[in-house]
Amino acid sequence: MKYLFKTSLCILALSIGFVSCRDSEKEDEKTEVQELMEDPDNKVEVKDDGNKIKIETAEGDEIKIKMDDGEYKKKVDRADGSESKLKIEDGEVKKKTDN
Incomplete structure (x- = not known):
């Protein structure tokens, strides 16, 4: 159960990081x-x-x-x-x- 929880938490943190980086690139493009x-x-x-x-x-x-x-x-x-x-x-x- 601990392994599943830690893995899910890491995947969630990575996906949030990728989404936030992608949005900032769109704002910089002119x-x-x-x-x-x-x-x-x-x-x-x-x-x-x-x-x-x-x-x-x-x-x-x-x-x-x-x-x-x-x-x-x-x-x-x-x-x-x-x-x-x-x-x-x-x-x-x-x-x-x-x-």
Whole structure:
């Protein structure tokens, strides 16, 4: 009986430890956009109840994200003159890069 009780107690302690570690990792994960928005050096504009986001970074990059009729569009104009566009519609991702 002692052996069964000790084993059950150890298994319970391990399972609680694994669950608590897993939850803390989820809280630490942030998307690239969230990190850019929280950076105090960046200028952030949000319009149309969050459907349009414009971020200007300290390096001179300009990032525009908008949602239009169920599709997401992301446009990045870099300070060096290059540009990239990302479009997500119906689960399909289209990427275009201009240098």
